[in-house]
Every structure is written in C-alpha cells, then in structure tokens.
Amino acid sequence: MATMPMRKLTMARAISEAIGQEMARDSNVLVWGEDVGIYGGIFGATQGLFERFGPERVVDTPISESAFIGAAIGASQEGLRPVVELMFVDFFGVAMDQIYNHLAKNHYMSGGSVRHPVVLMTAIGGGYSDAAQHSQSLYGLFAHVPGLKVVVPSNAYDAKGLMTAAIRDDNPVMYFFHKGLLGLGWMPSDDLAEVHVPEDPYTIPLGQAQVVLEGKDVSVITIGAMVPKAVRAARTLAQEGVSVEVVDLRTLVPLDRDRVIHSVKKTHGALIVDEDYRSFGMTGEIAAVVAEEALDYLDRPIRRLAVPDVPIPYSPVLEQAVIPSVEKITETLRQMTQ
Amino acid sequence: MATMPMRKLTMARAISEAIGQEMARDSNVLVWGEDVGIYGGIFGATQGLFERFGPERVVDTPISESAFIGAAIGASQEGLRPVVELMFVDFFGVAMDQIYNHLAKNHYMSGGSVRHPVVLMTAIGGGYSDAAQHSQSLYGLFAHVPGLKVVVPSNAYDAKGLMTAAIRDDNPVMYFFHKGLLGLGWMPSDDLAEVHVPEDPYTIPLGQAQVVLEGKDVSVITIGAMVPKAVRAARTLAQEGVSVEVVDLRTLVPLDRDRVIHSVKKTHGALIVDEDYRSFGMTGEIAAVVAEEALDYLDRPIRRLAVPDVPIPYSPVLEQAVIPSVEKITETLRQMTQ
Amino acid sequence: MDNDVMMYRTMCLIRRYEDCMAEIYTEGKTPLFSIAAGTVPGEMHLAAGQEPVAVGVIRHLRSDDAVTAPHRPHHFAIAKGVDLGRMTAEIFGRRTGLSQGKGGHMHLFDPQTHFSCSGIVGAGFPPAVGAALAFMKQGRDNVAVAFAGEGAANQGTFHESLNLAALWKAPVVFVIEDNHYAISVPKAQSTAISHNSERAQAYSIPGVYVSGNDVLAISEAAQEAVTRARQGHGPTLLEVETTRLYGHFQGDAEAYLNAGEKESWRQWDPIRRFRAELMDRQMLSEEQDERIQAAVNQQVDDAVRFARESHEPEADEALRDVFAEA
C-alpha cells in the first residue's frame, strides 16, 4: 500500500497503528491492560489490535494494576516487550511502587545488567468534567523520579513516531496521551492534533523538542494538549503584530534543554504552559532551566500558566477556570509583550 | 515540671514527645503503622508511646500500607486524629492512591464538608548506604499534588513545634523526618539538629520559612538535612569573608514564597539545595518562584544542587557523589560569590 | 409502611432516579454524543438493576453508620438517605450540590448520612475499615459497609482491608456486587475463583453468597452480617449476584456482551419480580403501587427541579476548599 500524500489520522489511530506495526514486526511485543481487547481500549489506543493479533497477544487484565504493571517487569526481563495500558494516569497510585521502585530503577540498581523495554501508556487530561480522579496530567511526577522516559505527544504524527520509538527503546517509557487530542468523536478533541501520518513506520527520537511555530517576541514552552492551544493563541496574537514562538517539548525525559534555552535566548521571554499542577512540576523545572542558563537574556519575568494547585473540579465552570485556556494563554502573552 | 533552660533533645525524641503530648491532650489522637508499638518505630519516632498509652492507642499494623493509610481516611472522617507512620517514604508507591486520590482530595471533592486531620509521618534521606529503595526524599512529589501539607523539619525544636501543629491541623499533613537528623546513635546524625526543646507543647505555624543564618552576599534556599549542611558551608565561607544567608523552608506546602523572595532580593543570588531529585521538584519550583518575582534582583544565574536524577546508589563512594555535601555546597557558593 | 414495601419503594425510587438520569444525561449531547456537553457532563455509571444490593443491605444501617461506595454510587446514596436534591444538584454541577459542584457523580460525600464514594476501583475498602476502627475506639456500636463491584475484588486493597478488618475484628461488612462485568471484562476473565465470597476463608471470616438479585435474600444475609459486626464479632464478606441494566457508563455500546445476555437480565428485573411477590403476598395492591410510583416520581422530579433551578458555581470557587481553614 502506498502512503497517500495526505493521510490524516486521529491521534488514537496513530497510536494503535504504531503498536500494530511493531507487533507485526516483533512477536515479543504484546499488549495488556484493562479493556484493551474487544473494547479496543477505553480511549481507542488499542483499537483493532485484538481482531488482528488475537487474545494471545492482546490481553485483558483484571483490575489489578500492581500485578499487571509489575508483570511487565518480569516479562521484559525474560524477553517480551510489553505495551501496557494504565487506563487513566490518575490510577497510578495503586501501582506506583512497581513503576518507580522497580521498572524505573532496576536497570540502575543492577548496574545496567537488567533491561526493561516496556511502554506504559496512559490517558491524561481534563476538559470534559471527569473530575478530580480522572482528569489529571501528572507527568511531572514521573519526570521527577529517575529512570523513566516521559513522552507526551501533541499530535498524531508525533504520537506515531514517538510510540514506535518508545516500543523500540530498551528503557521503560511512560507514554501519556491526552484524551482531548485523540479525535475520539464522543469527546471534544482539538483538530490541530489530527494531521498527516505516513503509513510506513518511522521513529521520532525521544528527547527532541520541536519548534512548532517560529516567533521572535516571546516563547511559549509547553507540551501535550497545551501545544495546539498555544498555537491558537499565537495565531491570534500574530494578527496583533506579536510574534510568538511555540516550543513543543514532546518529551520531558529526556528534556531538550538546548531547544528551550535557544528559543528563550532568541525571544528574551518565556511563558511556560502546562495542564499539570503548577507547583513542583514541569513549569518549575523549565523556569529553572531558563533561570540557570539564559538569565541574562530574559528581559521580563518568566511566567507560568498551569492548574493552580487545586484538584480538578467537576463542574464545567470550575474546571474551565483551572485548566489553562486559549484565552488565558493569549491574555498572558499579551501582557508579557506589551 | 519546669522547663529546663537548655534541654537539648534529639529530633527523634522531640517528635515522640510532641505526639505523646497530643495523645495526652486528645484521646482521639492514635498512632499506627509498622513496628510503632514495642519497637517504638524503626527510627524512634514513637518511642515510649506504647509503654505510655498501650496497644489500644499505639497499634502495630500488618505490612498493608494501602489498608492502614487508607484506614486513616475513614477514621478521621469519624472523629479520630490518626498519626500514621509510613516506615520509609520510599514505600509510598504501594499506598499512593489512598494518599493522593483520597486523603488529599476528599476535602476539595466534598466541597469542604469532609475533613481529614491526619498526620502521615515518614522517614527520608540517604547517607548510610541503604540504596535506591530506602534513601529517597521525594517530598517534591507530594508537594506537586494538591491537598497535602508538606513538612520537613531540620532540627529538634522545629520538629516538635511542627509536629504539634500538624496534629492539630484539620488537614492531611505529610511529615518527613530525615534519618540523618534524628540523633539515633546507630546512624550518623548531624548534631546541629539536636537543640534546645521546651518541654511544654508549642506550635510552629505551617508555612513559615525561617532564616537560620542572616547574610548578604548570597542566599541558600533549602530544607531538611541540607539546612545544617548549608550552615556549615556558610560558616566556612564566613571565614573567607563571604556572608551567606540560609533560608530553611521548613514546609513546602504551604510555601513561604515571601521569605524566599525577600532573601533573594537582599542578596541578589540564590543557590537552591535539596536532597530530593533535581529535576521537576523542589529546586525547580523555588527557582521558578525567584524567576517570577525577583528576576530583576538577580545578579547571577540561579544555581541548584540536588541529587542529579539518578537513583541513590549503594556504595558509599557513589552515594556521596550524588548527595549534596557540605563541600559541594561550599564550593558552589564560592563560585557564585567570586 | 411495611418494611418490605418500604424496600420496594426505595428500589422504585432508585430505578426512577436512574432512568431519569439516563434521560437527562442525553440532554445537550445530541445529535452528536459528546461526553463533555449537556446538563450532566462527564461519565455516568447507572445502577438500575442493582437496587436490591443497596436496599437489602442498607435497610439494616442507621444514619450514623458509615458507607463507602464505588464509582456507581446512586443506589447506595439513595438507600442511605442522602438528600436527593443536593445529590442531583451535585450531579448537575451546581452550587447547591453536596460538594457545590466540585465532586460530581463519582464523588458524592454526605457527612450527615456518613456516606462517601470514590471513582477509584477498590478504594473504598480501607476507609471503611478506618471508620470501623474509629467506632471501636470511640465505643460506638456503629458499623461500616464497603460496597464494591466484583472487579474491585481483584485489587490489592480488597485483600489488605479484609485482613486488617478480620485481624482487628472491626465492625465492617464488605459487600461485593457481582454484576458479571467490569466494563467489558467478564468475571471469568478477571477472577480465578467462581465466588468472591469464598475469599472470606483467607481471613477466617464468614463469606456469604447471595444469588438471584433478590432483595429479601440479600436483606436476610445482610442482617446477619450487620448484626454480627454491631455486636463486636467482626467483619463479614457478602457477595451478591446482580445485573447491570444500563451499560458500564452511558454511551457504552456494550459490544462485548453475549447475544441475549442483556435481555435475560431485563427479564429477570428485580423490581418487577419483587413487585409480583409483594402482590402475591397481598402486601401491595395496584393502587398502592400507583401511589408509590407517583410519590417516587414526585421525589425525583422535585430533586431534578431543585437541581435545574440551582445556580452554577462562580469560577473563583474553584480555588477554595483545597485546605480546611482552622
């Protein structure tokens, strides 16, 4: 099959396509998790895989996250390359010990002799009133503990390339897909995430940020679902004569410090936008990187926009008040560039 | 009993004294956890309490952290004020869901109708070769998720006052004691932590940093076991004519931003020192606060010293290489003030 | 009103409530279904068909006994006596809601009736043990009941909590609602034993299986368990067979169900059966039933009206209630 010049895919399809291609390529790639089989994953990340590869390779699990995530540890040690789904990142707390004390650290604790080629993928993000236990981002927390690569795609093209790279990586990779980018139909989705995706497998190296919009007046450093929001804000401001650069980090670990610093040195201003909680997370880290390495280039204080350290509330009014919006990004950039 | 003018206590005794006094004061204060009874807590934080209050109020639990930490949720809803010990913070991953999805969020999710006056105390810190699963600090992670107060005392006086305040607080408080400050005898302990502790109960409000050493050339912002290390570094530098201000944050949530900003505005330089992992944690957050609010006052880049994003290695040589030392702090400050 | 008829009435109230929620849930979500839109946004897990579990157990509880419920909580909340108006307002995300709109359908908290719930599977077990511990320590003869689905019985918290409760002889009743599925995963694919009640053996406590989704049988088993707990003899594990008449959540296409499965559940409707039984036993007349239906309809209508007429919260409310003030 030839790749069509403009084959647009939703991010959900891009992810399942990447997994399917890697499963076809390597019989050691298996998928397991809750409702990943017939259901195809609650958010469609494993759609079609059960039909194609059967119950031997696409396995529904009980609601036993410690056991089935922990199983990926032993399984990968013995040669499998599991892709495991944690349905919502919000549930990490029932399995965190297996994730961070073992999956993340065994390579180091073994002096490099043990490898865990595991992808742990999980849904993040709010915006549809799923409240405090089903709407979080939390990748900052996984980026804080050493040993996990942290991937957060913002569009279908990146989603496929990063998933393929994640599966081929010999390290545990946490892969976070934002529900509001997946193109699910039954949930609002930013159509900027639905882009051309080549049919052939390709990889995007983990650790490379991307400037998705060049600008010269101020930099927005962001990730995931905030990338299209930042782009929309930048477009509005372009009409006002303000030139905004948008940097999509794409991965938090490894972190592409150079790209961040380079951008800030160019624009002399940084707004960091995140859907994770504001304090002790991604926005702090990026601010620190800038303050360490580009302080003299800054001509105004660094600004941060993120969830203001409150759990995600249920009511749409309240939720919209705490998740950074295009309007809030636009307004903040306007303030910064006046 | 009259308070002696200079009654020095180890931090471990100060903690158990505070708990004991609150237990005497309020019959709803109970203690539970692993080996908190006859053993007195592996790190002595509950020493003497079992003898004094008996097994009805000082309860040894099975190794079921989710259940016994989660039990504090229902118990506090029904009127108890539990002080629960998680033996090492490193084990948080087996119980994190109860901690952060429930204990931390129920107050918010209930619109304020549910309260959880719970102290979850836990041991942190390395420096004695307990390796990757028993040496971490990790408070940055708890400070990232909303709803938990985060307390990290650096000496016995603060330890008592902060514990008393924590028990009387109507919110869940994570109380982190550093093993290397406790004065245990069988483990190296910084004797700067063993200070005068009044016998009568007193509280230190959560959310107030303290300038433990006034200075004018550069600020060290730090917490926990890094406070005495910073003080030692400052003393060395004083002899070289460099005046270092040491700010002990004491709590990360609430964070005393004002005290941090005030200090940096005065000294025009900030070194942030932490025993937690460097990235996406405390050092990033403090740097961001400074970059947001005191950027124009900085006359050199912010610097950070923390565990360089590696698990804590076992060998003393390796461990000493990753945990910030007095020497490293001294040297960094020297570089910053030259 | 007779106890059995009271139970029937509560079951009807729950059913009416769930049917009504199912309808309201679609408001604003057509023609294209969007989970984020409408009067009630977000996920919606309805418990129609599972009324006997809630009603049969909770009739033995007092208002100061504690209940922890899972993500599918309406039937438990209603049986426990949570104010229907404030509960509905919460589900509508209104200021007058139990949590002023901060919690939503999976986070109904009511200190007055000692009712809590959580959207995390298996998370209600430990808090129930904790509530029971508080009762013991305070010398109260209250009881705590943790309800959870059969899927939840494979969470680590199930094991830890049963062990802890058994060890401490805590006054808890653990109730597993077996509705055959955890989302799309049938019990046989998640559970290595045919009856969760047998897991009680692992903690030397009684385990009781109640088949048939029959409110009287459930009530009988629950009575024994609650009494046992209240009298200081420790926990019981109850497993109750039931059926889920809607999908896992609203919008679930239920492609994973076997052919005819849903129909057979519908035919086995516990309310219809109980109604027939009560009529057989001459405890309920058509006329009385009509009055009951009218009354529960009214109750639900009132609650819905209250919710509809309530205001949305103000945006800046979002920043409050992270911490309690002193």
Add this chain to the structure above:
Amino acid sequence: MDNDVMMYRTMCLIRRYEDCMAEIYTEGKTPLFSIAAGTVPGEMHLAAGQEPVAVGVIRHLRSDDAVTAPHRPHHFAIAKGVDLGRMTAEIFGRRTGLSQGKGGHMHLFDPQTHFSCSGIVGAGFPPAVGAALAFMKQGRDNVAVAFAGEGAANQGTFHESLNLAALWKAPVVFVIEDNHYAISVPKAQSTAISHNSERAQAYSIPGVYVSGNDVLAISEAAQEAVTRARQGHGPTLLEVETTRLYGHFQGDAEAYLNAGEKESWRQWDPIRRFRAELMDRQMLSEEQDERIQAAVNQQVDDAVRFARESHEPEADEALRDVFAEA
C-alpha cells in the same frame, strides 16, 4: 554427590556465608555501632536458619528458571547459583560486584541465573508472574518462583498476583517463608488466618503448608509445585515454616521476642538436624562432612577475598546506568 548431600552442602554454604557476613558486618562499626560505617554499610538481613526454604525449592529449578527474592535474599541467591564472588563484591559495594556497587545487599540482580530481588516487601510477586507469562508466550517450559516472607503475604500484590497467575495458569510457584515475625510484629498480629497456604483457596489453586523447617519435606512439596507449573497446570502457593536465627537486621536488639523463643529456634537448627539425619541414614560421614565444611569455608573465603581485593567504584560511575543505551 547424592542429591540430599548436595542440599546439605548448599545449606552449609549458605550458613557459612551468613555467619561470615554477620562477622564482617561488624568490621569498622565498633566500638560504637554505626550502620553507615565499615566494610559492609547499610542494612543487612541475614537468612541463617532459613536455608531449607531456599535449598528445598530451588533444587528443582534450572538456571534459566526465574527467581524473585525479597530483602533477605542471600540464601536464595546462593541456592540459585549466583556467583558468590560477584555477589559478595556487590555487598561490599565494589566495582566487580553484580551491579558494580550500585545495588547492594537488597538489590542483587543476576541475569545469568535469572535472579532478581527487591527491598520492597511484596514487590517480587508481580514480576514473577510476568516472567512466567513470558515463558508461556515464548513456549518455554520454564518456571518462575517468587519468594517472600509471611509479612509480605498481607500486601496487596500478593492477592493481585496470585489471582493473575491462577487466571492465566502461569507457571509460578509462590513461596511464603514463615519465620514468625515481620521485624517486630508476630504473625498473629498481622495475619488473620493461621496458615497463608489456605489463602490458595481464594484463587482455586493448590496451597501446601510445610511445617518443621525440614528441607526434605520442603523439597518434596516444591517438586510437586514446580512440576505442576512446568507441565502447564498453573501456580501453587507453598507456605514453609522456618526460623530466623539472627535478628531482623543486624543490630536488631530483638526486644520484642518472647523469652526462650530464640533459644528454641536455635535448638531446632535445620542444618544440625539434617546432618544428623544424613548420618543416621549413612549418607554422610564425619569425614565427608569435614570435607564439605572445608570446601564451603574455602568458597566463602574466596568470595570474600575477591570482594576485599576489588576496587571501589569511581565516583563518576554514579551517573551511569540510569538509562540503557541503544
């Protein structure tokens, strides 16, 4: 050498190793005990007295069968055939160690013998199920064994893993070493059932209790369990009674023990008993035993010498191995 004598020999090797570690552990820690100081810093959990568990089970394993061990891992590692020199060097924190000094005594990893361990109680259950899953998927007839203490059997992972393994009929053997205590907490205060083996019923798998810390009885039970797993009949839960001859960790004053408890364990020393039995059965002579003792002493001495002569790692090594390179 006869199988039983081989087992005896391995038990002696383990005992000698643990006694030697106990001694070395004190080096540099006197006169004032400091956990951080000496040849071997950090915690040290010794398994003297528990040799029969490791030896009785692992004799039925191949080198490519997987073992996950807990914080008290030496006996398992030795029985599994982990290189004694590299293991000792790791415990000494040396560059030639299994993990080049990064892991230490609770983190012994040896891909060659498929051996792993963890300092987190109960953490070894899920990885063992995962290893078994890999064996099934790859069509290998290997087996995974998860060892853990009786304290670990109250962790959520125990329940989740047994259920998962039973459900998948995975080739795993779960072995609970019941040494009566979890640090200071006696089993009766942590476990609501007298025998963990009975918890197997909760997963419809066989549960076997072996009393008496008797290597032959353990070996017999293990043989059946391992064979069952290897032949594709799924998991078994083995519970083995044993005794801990040192404290929980070195430096533990054991104030929580009952009077005479430790002495009775000492008198019931499994090695001494097995030795007497072998001699009774004419399978071991004094002379042979002396040769065995000399040989194991030599083996331990060699390992210790290797470790002592090895270099400490370079400080900058600390920054390596967080991630594997491609």
